[in-house]
Amino acid sequence: MALLRIFRTPPEAAHAPPPWPLRLVNFAAAFLLIVLIFYFSFHQLNYHWNWASIYQYRQKFAQGWITTIWISVAALGLSTGIGLFFALAQRSRWLALRYFSKIYIEVVRGTPLLVQILIFFYVVADAFHIENRYLVGTLTLAFFSGAYISEIIRAGIESVGKSQLESAKAIGLTRGQTYRFVIFPQTLRQTLPPLAGQFVSLIKDSSLLSIISISEFTLNAREVNSSTFSTLESYIPLAIGYLVLTLPISLWTRYLEKQHRYET
């Protein structure tokens, strides 16, 4: 039983981080368990691995990965702008603008991205004669993610107490000044962790753009699969490729959450 002690945090130090050797051992144990489960599953599959056929297509994987990165980065920038605009529009004095943003957010959040991509590309973009499918895909992704970001920012803004707004009014700040000096600095801190989480989703959601033949990471992996029939060998690099992009953002989110906790 004494051995088991290394897998438990000492009760008297529940609030302090456990010492590093303990963390290392436990991390290794958890990691090993996951590896074992996967090893067992793959072993059970009795699968004939054929990594050589996949290696020939490394160029295709790399190209798709890079396309995924730049589509995600572009959509990320755009969606932040869109999200900010609609978050503010929801608090606008113009009622029509308020309703417009409410309808936009509810429609986008209530329908599948897959359907949005198809309608945007084959109906809306066709009507407006936008031929570039990469542009349409990035825009769709940005508007999809923008709706979520707008809700994140709105929640951040609303978390600022009413007494603060009244105090701002009392010392004679204008509406713009209140946003700039009172609301935004607090909103930024509040919203950064959920925003980073949204960016992780955005990167993964970009895989759906494959249905309008945008040759991003997922489509390229599926093409390799369809010509080599080596499914697992095509999809395992795919999973790793996404993880390489999303894991740093996730870890960064954790870090931000920690920062935030200490400050309040």
Add this chain to the structure above:
Amino acid sequence: MASLLAGLALFGIGFLASCSTRDRDRLLVGMELAYPPFETSDTQGNPTGVSVDLARALGIHLGWAIEIQNIPFDGLIPALKTGKIDLIISSMTATAERAQSIDFSEPYLKTGLCLLVGKNSPVNSLEDLDQSGKTVAVKLGTTGHTFATQRIKLAKVLVLDKEDACVLEVVQGKADAFIYDQMSTFKNWQRNPETTRPILKPFQEESWAVGLRKGNTELMRPVNRFLQEFRARGGFEELGDRYLKEQKQAFKHLGFPFYF
């Protein structure tokens, strides 16, 4: 607590192990039900079509119950390889590339790749199409896709998931042509006569066959025997009359040999 966790992990592994035993009382036939009139579903959602009837007839011949599994076309071979299905009857062309991964029965049907182009498109042949600035739509994992990746040099190749999407690309003028088999090209043109035009002359002959797991000889022999018998008793003719009457007449009129 720790022993509880260890117990859970063991239980999980045991559970996984019990799931992987594969004893079945029926043959699982994989096909993508998105290729009328060969593989499709009726208004109630039941599988129907030439391949479905063929699978059922095979089941009767072998004395096995048949279960149809609806699987996307590019997922059929992986499903067969990992033992999720036993047979592929999904209008699949027996190609050399595929034969490296699975075995094929004797071919049961002949067809060819051809083009669906826009109504007013200047494209009249493969040579017209393979120019820079032109775009070709293909369906993921089909022989049209393989053909395009190997033989189309100058035109841009668009890879799409669904046949409907490929047709839509041509209808909307986003793609100059869609490379697909003669039968489907004919059907797609009939559905969109105002916007498309078929060029039915085949530039690559193909034959369809039943797919089996590599080395599965105990199933291969009876399947081949069944196909032979089915042909001899006019089964294919009957299926053609039932599902493909219109196409049969049109192809006769155009002077292309018909299929089975």
